[in-house]
Each structure stands twice: as structure tokens, then as C-alpha cells.
Amino acid sequence: MSVARIAGLIVALTGFCGATDVFASGETAPKRVVSMNVCTDQLAMLVAGEGQLHSVSNLAADPGISVLADEAGRYVVNHGMGEEVFLMGPDLVLAGTFTAQPAVEMLRRLGFRVEQFPPESTFEGIRDSIRRMGQLLGRQERAEELVAELEAGLDDLLREPVANLSVAVYSANSYTSGEGSLSHAVIEAAGLTNITDKLGIAGVQRIPLEQLVLADPDIVVLGEQHYEKPALAQENFQHPAFRAIASGDRLVRIPDRYWICGAPFTLEAARMLRQAAGEVAEQ
Amino acid sequence: MSEQARYAAVLLALAVLTLSLFIASLTTGPAEAGFRQSLAALFVDEGDLMSLVMREIRLPRAVLGLMIGATLGLSGAVLQGYLRNPLAEPGLLGISASASLGAVLAIYTGLSATFALGLPLAALAGAVIAVLLVRAMAGERGGTLTIILAGVAISAFAGAMTSLALNLSSNPFAALEIVFWMLGSLADRSMTHLWLSGPFMVAGWVMLAMLARPLDVLTLGADAASSIGIDMRRVQFLAITGTAASVGGATAVAGAIGFVGLVVPHLLRPLVGSVPSRLLPASALGGASVLLAADVLVRLIAPGRDLKLGVLTAIVGAPFFLWLIWRTRRQML
Amino acid sequence: MSLLRLSDVSARLGGKAVLDGVDLSIREGEFVGLIGPNGAGKSTLLRAVLGLTPSSGEIDIGGTPALNLSATARAKIVSYLPQEREIAWPVTAERLVGLGRSPHMPAFAGLGERDNAAVLRAMQRMDVAEFAARPATELSGGEKARVLIARALAQEAPLMLADEPTAGLDPLHQIALMRVFAALAREGASVVACLHDLGLAARWCTRLVLLDAGRIVADGTPAEVLTQARLRDVYNIEAYIGEVGGGLVVYPLDLSSLPDAQR
Numbered sequence: 001m002s003v004a005r006i007a008g009l010i011v012a013l014t015g016f017c018g019a020t021d022v023f024a025s026g027e028t029a030p031k032r033v034v035s036m037n038v039c040t041d042q043l044a045m046l047v048a049g050e051g052q053l054h055s056v057s058n059l060a061a062d063p064g065i066s067v068l069a070d071e072a073g074r075y076v077v078n079h080g081m082g083e084e085v086f087l088m089g090p091d092l093v094l095a096g097t098f099t100a101q102p103a104v105e106m107l108r109r110l111g112f113r114v115e116q117f118p119p120e121s122t123f124e125g126i127r128d129s130i131r132r133m134g135q136l137l138g139r140q141e142r143a144e145e146l147v148a149e150l151e152a153g154l155d156d157l158l159r160e161p162v163a164n165l166s167v168a169v170y171s172a173n174s175y176t177s178g179e180g181s182l183s184h185a186v187i188e189a190a191g192l193t194n195i196t197d198k199l200g201i202a203g204v205q206r207i208p209l210e211q212l213v214l215a216d217p218d219i220v221v222l223g224e225q226h227y228e229k230p231a232l233a234q235e236n237f238q239h240p241a242f243r244a245i246a247s248g249d250r251l252v253r254i255p256d257r258y259w260i261c262g263a264p265f266t267l268e269a270a271r272m273l274r275q276a277a278g279e280v281a282e283q
Numbered sequence: 284m285s286e287q288a289r290y291a292a293v294l295l296a297l298a299v300l301t302l303s304l305f306i307a308s309l310t311t312g313p314a315e316a317g318f319r320q321s322l323a324a325l326f327v328d329e330g331d332l333m334s335l336v337m338r339e340i341r342l343p344r345a346v347l348g349l350m351i352g353a354t355l356g357l358s359g360a361v362l363q364g365y366l367r368n369p370l371a372e373p374g375l376l377g378i379s380a381s382a383s384l385g386a387v388l389a390i391y392t393g394l395s396a397t398f399a400l401g402l403p404l405a406a407l408a409g410a411v412i413a414v415l416l417v418r419a420m421a422g423e424r425g426g427t428l429t430i431i432l433a434g435v436a437i438s439a440f441a442g443a444m445t446s447l448a449l450n451l452s453s454n455p456f457a458a459l460e461i462v463f464w465m466l467g468s469l470a471d472r473s474m475t476h477l478w479l480s481g482p483f484m485v486a487g488w489v490m491l492a493m494l495a496r497p498l499d500v501l502t503l504g505a506d507a508a509s510s511i512g513i514d515m516r517r518v519q520f521l522a523i524t525g526t527a528a529s530v531g532g533a534t535a536v537a538g539a540i541g542f543v544g545l546v547v548p549h550l551l552r553p554l555v556g557s558v559p560s561r562l563l564p565a566s567a568l569g570g571a572s573v574l575l576a577a578d579v580l581v582r583l584i585a586p587g588r589d590l591k592l593g594v595l596t597a598i599v600g601a602p603f604f605l606w607l608i609w610r611t612r613r614q615m616l
Numbered sequence: 617m618s619l620l621r622l623s624d625v626s627a628r629l630g631g632k633a634v635l636d637g638v639d640l641s642i643r644e645g646e647f648v649g650l651i652g653p654n655g656a657g658k659s660t661l662l663r664a665v666l667g668l669t670p671s672s673g674e675i676d677i678g679g680t681p682a683l684n685l686s687a688t689a690r691a692k693i694v695s696y697l698p699q700e701r702e703i704a705w706p707v708t709a710e711r712l713v714g715l716g717r718s719p720h721m722p723a724f725a726g727l728g729e730r731d732n733a734a735v736l737r738a739m740q741r742m743d744v745a746e747f748a749a750r751p752a753t754e755l756s757g758g759e760k761a762r763v764l765i766a767r768a769l770a771q772e773a774p775l776m777l778a779d780e781p782t783a784g785l786d787p788l789h790q791i792a793l794m795r796v797f798a799a800l801a802r803e804g805a806s807v808v809a810c811l812h813d814l815g816l817a818a819r820w821c822t823r824l825v826l827l828d829a830g831r832i833v834a835d836g837t838p839a840e841v842l843t844q845a846r847l848r849d850v851y852n853i854e855a856y857i858g859e860v861g862g863g864l865v866v867y868p869l870d871l872s873s874l875p876d877a878q879r
Contacts, residue, residue: 172456174471174589206589209471210336211313230396232463233456239473241339245332367704496723500715503767504702510666511771512691512719557705557751 029138030092036080037096039261040117042068047133047142067257067265082106120262121182146264153267163281168195168217172233176207182259189270213241220246223256252276293554297568304575308345311579313586343477344469348578349571351533354484356570358526359544361491364498364559365522370431373530374541377437378413382534383464384441385409391452403483407531413437414523466593467538469578480532487529490521495560540593542600543570618643619775619806625673627664634660636830647801648808649817652827658810662777691719695771699779706751709763716770738769741796757784778809794820818866838864848872
């Protein structure tokens with residue numbers, strides 16, 4: 001387990017304690033919530049009640065990163081800057097554990113209540129985050145609804161058995177995702193095997209192209225990214241050796257927005273992968 | 284041993300060294316395959332994955348290492364002879380950095396995506412501008428100090444412009460790639476890169492090889508050389524275009540790799556009796572050996588981390604450069 | 617046939633006229649001393665012939681306009697010894713002298729038998745054969761100078777232009793060099809040498825050309841050129857002019873008019 005994950009876990013735990021305290025003292029649910037992180041943005045949009053969420057970050061409106069980009073238009077946009085958030089006068093600020101740390105510290109010093117969410121890398125973690133969001137916003141029922149949907153979806157996925165195919169995630173700059181990453185959880189949720197199990201790669205690491213080629217995955221998942229301008233980071237997708245092992249049905253594109261943030265819609269990534277595996281298995 | 288025989292022996296030894304390192308490069312990699320198995324997969328294509336790895340990943344990497352190393356060694360030897368300056372080198376003179384800038388502009392504006400040759404051509408253009416600037420700054424009798432200072436200024440400017448171009452790119456990955464363009468790498472290069480840059484490097488070598496005798500005569504200075512029948516304008520054209528084409532081609536696909544062109548000619552000069560023309564083939568082979576060795580080392584030291592080649596060459600080259608300054612400082616002032 | 621003919625040659629450096637309408641013709645078998653004070657245009661004259669300094673007017677080398685000659689063709693007629701004694705790399709003295717053979721060698725060929733013979737001749741003439749295998753950069757100043765002259769000799773061109781060839785040589789080698797140039801002239805070749813030592817010029821040259829402020833002010837035998845009046849006018853010096861053993865002797869004694877401060 002990486003240091004970052006441990007740190008995330010600690011923050012998550014302390015966050016829980018804070019939340020319980022709040023409701024023990026009998027306070028009502030927050031009415032003016034500002035979210036500064038694309039993941040808390042989306043979770044809050046899913047959970048919050050009418051008029052409860054005031055502002056989301058600018059990334060929430062980016063369709064490349066955010067599943068709820070359209071919906072984000074209904075909220076005031078912030079840029080994750082402390083001063084901006086301060087002027088909005090929120091009664092609850094939501095932030096990620098890795099983002100805008102100075103802004104978070106400043107807001108805390110100024111007496112604002114800031115709740116931080118760690119990046120989730122498992123479906124259990126996603127469930128916990130949804131429930132925690134429900135508790136923070138006083139929307140436990142809505143949170144349970146979402147959790148139930150998620151559970152049902154995960155069960156659905158594994159109902160029909162699929163050939164146990166091997167999968168490799170190959171992202172820009174030759175990164176792959178192994179155990180401890182959300183991608184890995186998605187692959188397992190789809191009933192498939194990540195090649196990193198065999199290669200002993202944990203977390204997100206660079207993989208030399210020849211190692212990928214020799215691992216010979218049945219399916220290669222490409223983070224689908226659309227940038228106006230090219231960069232060398234994506235050049236490996238054109239490498240002849242890569243194209244030889246990953247083309248046609250074997251190459252699956254799953255838009256990044258489904259698994260940048262762990263959320264109910266991450267299930268969609270697993271569904272896409274499951275469907276692609278079905279097509280490859282048929283051949 | 285006669286002088287001629289000694290020279291032949293030096294070249295032979297360097298050729299054997301280069302060949303061994305070339306084979307070492309072919310057989311080094313994270314994929315665990317035996318020496319024989321790797322080479323067999325290279326020569327006999329049984330449609331298996333190892334053949335794919337050998338032919339599409341290892342072979343282009345090793346050939347590019349060989350060619351780019353030869354380019355750096357050769358152009359270093361030529362620049363030192365042409366400018367009669369032991370500190371001249373494509374990296375120190377800002378030629379590599381300018382070629383990088385050209386390549387960066389071609390890639391990140393999308394030019395190279397629509398017109399593949401745009402990449403090496405833009406790198407070549409960057410290199411030409413740098414050589415012309417250094418030449419202009421050096422003047423007729425450019426002192427060591429003038430040339431090196433000009434190189435420092437050009438490097439700094441080209442480096443800053445490269446960073447600016449990458450930082451301004453709307454692609455979030457571009458900024459991370461500054462390291463590649465400043466330090467160079469051969470990781471996961473493909474045959475496409477070889478076909479794109481190889482012709483430029485070979486064309487550059489041919490031009491630089493034609494300078495063999497003129498460089499010898501230039502030992503006497505530009506005026507004397509001109510009086511002995513050396514057409515200085517032709518020499519200038521060949522030196523500038525040859526350096527720019529070969530270094531431009533090399534930098535376009537591997538980034539700027541420093542110090543090889545400085546260290547290699549220096550170490551080999553005493554072995555070839557300091558004769559500039561003899562230094563050319565020796566430095567080409569020496570450069571190829573050094574770069575192949577560096578590329579094998581980066582894979583052994585930090586497999587899977589893509590350690591940049593320029594890191595290794597600078598670890599060896601920068602102290603060497605300091606030592607050279609120490610030794611030549613009397614002449615410089 | 618004249619080896620070299622200049623008519624109305626002018627050159628400017630940094631906006632200043634350095635050569636101003638020079639007419640000069642060099643025939644075979646001449647040892648010409650080019651004399652004149654600092655800045656008179658001696659070096660520029662030699663450089664203009666080789667195209668190293670841009671000039672106007674006509675320059676014919678071996679009967680052909682210089683502009684029509686390729687660098688190699690020109691190098692077969694004219695050799696040149698620059699004032700700067702540059703030796704960039706520690707190559708052996710023999711190899712350095714051998715560079716003078718370049719215009720005679722086909723592309724990508726090494727030194728042939730004739731070339732080796734010419735190199736040996738030149739080295740013996742300059743008394744540097746013993747240094748053949750030593751790195752030229754490790755020789756003393758005078759030895760380097762002689763090796764470089766040997767390089768120009770090895771070119772075996774009918775005309776040699778030498779810019780201050782005696783600088784840095786001891787008296788023995790100064791006189792030896794004058795003898796070599798005189799011998800070349802007797803063999804039918806010609807030498808044009810910029811000289812500051814009027815004594816050497818007077819004694820060994822067959823002809824002197826006196827330059828002042830970019831113009832030729834006198835051209836003739838040493839006795840014709842070196843007169844008390846001219847030395848006073850051009851150099852502002854008083855000199856002893858006499859004869860020893862049938863040869864002219866010129867020895868500068870003092871300034872003609874002292875600057876005020878030193879009077």
C-alpha cells in the first residue's frame with residue numbers, strides 16, 4: 001500500500017469522526033455547499049438535494065473529465081481558489097485530499113468547515129464515499145439509493161460468466177494500472193484478470209512496451225483522451241509493435257471520465273469492459 | 284608498429300567494441316529472454332511475440348542508438364576541427380537544444396502529424412540557425428571563450444523557448460515532456476522513427492565525411508587552408524549543413540543528448556595522432572559505442588523507469604568538461 | 617610571363633582605404649621584399665592576391681584573372697605563409713609539412729612518392745627534418761616557424777607570398793631563410809616577402825617594393841629604393857647606408873624628428 005493511500009485512508013477516517021460529531025450536536029444539514037474538486041463535485045451533484053449545492057469546480061463542466069458535465073452548468077463555477085470560495089460564504093466546503101491543499105488550510109483557518117475526500121480505488125471505497133457524502137449533506141436516503149443501485153449493477157455484471165480474459169490498461173506515457181488502482185478494481189468487477197497480477201506491478205507504473213507485448217493481453221484498454229494538441233505521451237499508441245497486439249476488438253477505449261473519479265458511474269466502465277470481453281471471447 | 288597500422292588497429296578495436304555493444308543493446312530489456320533466443324527471434328520470424336519485440340522494439344532502438352551516437356561523435360569531431368576549438372560540441376554550442384526546439388514546435392503545433400517529414404526538417408532548421416549563430420559570433424578567429432559563451436546563450440534561449448512551447452500547449456502531458464527534449468531517450472522508439480531520421484543522419488554523415496581533408500588543412504588556420512586550395516565557403520556549407528542534418532535528424536527522434544560529442548573526440552584524439560581526418564571515423568565509432576553503452580545502462584540501472592540518456596552522459600561528461608576548462612583556461616583568457 | 621600582375625588594386629578595411637590603386641607585376645626568378653611602415657598595407661596586399669581580403673581592380677595569377685581560378689588551381693601557382701602561426705592540433709611536424717601537398721593530391725588519396733619527396737626536400741631546406749616525428753605544437757616558436765615555412769615550400773608553387781617570415785627566427789635561421797628564398801629565385805621561382813628588417817631586405821632581395829599608406833612609393837633594386845631621403849620620408853628614421861663586400865648594408869640609427877616629449 002502506498003504512502004499516499006495510507007494518508008488518504010487516515011484523512012477519510014478522521015473525516016468520518018468529524019461528520020458524526022456534527023450531527024451529534026444537532027446541527028441541521030448544510031444549505032450552501034461549495035465543492036472544489038471534480039470528484040466531490042460529481043458525488044455532490046448526485047447526492048445533494050434541490051438548492052443545497054451552490055458551486056462546483058470548473059473541471060466539473062469539462063466533458064473529457066466529468067460525466068456530469070451538462071449538469072454542472074446549473075451551478076456557479078469556482079476554480080479551486082481559497083479567496084473565491086471564501087467570498088461565496090459556504091457552510092460546507094468539499095475538497096479532495098490531494099487538491100488545493102493551501103486553499104483548504106486557509107479556509108480552515110478562517111473557520112470554514114472543509115471535508116476532504118480521498119481518491120477511491122475500490123468499489124467498497126466508492127460505497128463509503130457515497131454514504132459519507134449522504135451523511136454530510138443530510139441525504140442518507142438518497143445515498144443508500146445510489147449504493148443499492150451500485151450493488152445491483154455489480155451483481156448484474158457477474159451474473160453471466162465470461163471467459164477469463166487478460167486485460168492491460170495502457171495510458172499516455174506508457175503507464176499501466178495494477179492492484180490498488182481504480183482501473184484494477186474495474187477490471188476485477190468485470191470478471192477479468194489484469195496482466196499486472198502476473199507481472200507483479202502494483203499501483204500505477206510505467207510499463208516498457210516490450211513487456212506489454214510479451215504479456216500478450218487479450219484486451220488492451222486505452223484511456224480515451226482527446227486533446228487538441230498532440231504530445232509524445234500518446235505517441236506509443238502509434239508504435240507498430242503496439243498496434244500489432246492491440247487492434248480491432250482487442251483495443252477497447254473507455255473514456256477517462258468514467259474512472260478518473262470513483263463514483264456510481266464507474267460501474268459504466270466495468271460494463272463497457274465486460275461487453276468488450278464478450279465480443280473478443282466470441283471470436 | 285607503423286603509424287598507419289596503429290590507426291587501423293584503433294579503428295578495428297572501436298568497430299569490435301561498437302558491434303559488441305550493439306548486440307548487448309539488442310539483448311537487453313525487461314523481457315526475459317536468453318541471448319540466443321533473442322537473436323534467433325530477430326533473424327527468424329516465426330510470428331511469435333518475441334520476434335515482434337526484437338524487430339519492432341529492440342532493433343530500432345539499437346540501430347538508433349548506433350546512428351545517433353555516431354552522429355554525435357562525428358559532429359563533435361567535425362565541429363572541433365572546423366572551429367579549431369577543443370570545447371566545440373553540438374550540445375555545448377546549443378545546436379542540439381535548437382534542434383529540440385524545432386522538433387518541439389513541429390510536434391506540438393501538429394505540423395508533424397499532418398506532414399511527417401516536418402519533424403526532422405524543423406529540427407534541422409533549428410540546428411542550422413544555431414550553427415549559423417555560433418559561426419557569426421565566433422567570427423574569423425573566434426576565441427574559445429566567445430564560442431562557448433555563444434553556445435551557452437543559444438542553449439539557454441532554445442531551452443527556455445522549448446519549455447515555453449510545451450507549457451503553453453493545451454495538452455497536459457506536453458509539459459512533462461520537457462525532460463525528454465532536454466535529456467533525450469531511446470525508450471520504445473519504432474522503425475517509423477528510424478525511417479524518419481535515418482536518411483537525414485546518413486546525408487549529414489556524407490557531407491561531414493567530405494570534410495576530412497579540409498579539416499586536416501584547417502590545422503593551419505583558415506587563411507592558410509584557403510591558400511592551400513581549400514574552398515572555405517564549401518567547407519562552411521558542408522560543416523553547417525552536415526552538422527545540422529545529422530544532429531537535427533538525431534534530435535528529432537531522441538531529444539538532445541549532451542557531452543558525447545565533447546568527450547569522445549577528446550579521448551580518441553591522442554590515439555589517432557591528433558589528425559582531424561582520422562578522428563572522424565574513430566569518433567563516429569566511439570560515439571556509437573558510448574551511446575549504446577549508455578542506453579544499455581539506463582535499462583539495467585532503472586528498468587521500467589525510462590531514465591533519460593542525457594542524465595548518464597552528463598554525469599560523465601560534465602566533470603570532463605570542467606576538467607577540460609581547467610586544462611585550457613590559460614588559452615581561453 | 618608574369619606570375620602575378622596587379623593593376624589599380626584598392627582595398628578598404630572598416631571604411632578606411634588600406635590599398636589605393638596598386639600596380640605591381642612579379643616575374644619569374646624574383647625575390648621581392650615588400651617593405652613599409654606598420655599599416656602601410658603590406659599584409660593586405662598579399663591577402664588581396666589570395667582573395668582573403670576583398671579588393672577592386674584586376675589581379676592576374678599566372679596569366680589568368682584570379683577570380684576565374686579555383687582554389688586548387690590557385691594553390692598550384694601561389695603558396696602563402698600567413699603572419700599568424702597557427703597550429704591547432706598536436707600533429708607531427710612531418711604531417712604538418714605534408715599538408716602543403718594537398719593541392720597536388722587527388723581527392724581521398726594519401727601522400728604519394730612525389731609528395732613524400734617534396735616534403736623531405738622542404739624539411740631539409742628549412743633544417744627541420746630532425747623534428748619530423750615530433751608534435752608540431754611542442755616545438756619552440758622559431759622551430760614552429762620553420763616547420764610552417766617548410767609547409768609552404770612543400771607546396772612547390774612557382775610563387776610564394778610570405779608575411780613576415782623572419783619574425784621569431786634567430787639570426788642564423790633568418791639568414792638561412794633569406795638564402796633559401798634567394799636560391800628559390802635562382803631556380804626560377806619567385807618570392808614576395810613582407811619584411812621589417814631593412815638590413816635583410818637590402819642584402820638578400822633582388823627587388824624591393826616600398827609601400828606607404830596603401831600606395832607604392834618606390835619599386836626597384838634595393839639600392840634604388842633605400843635612399844636616405846625615402847627612409848626619412850616614409851619611415852621617419854635616419855639610417856646608415858653603405859656597402860660591405862659588394863652588398864648593400866642598411867642600418868637604422870635614430871628617429872629623424874623626435875616627438876616633442878622626447879626632444
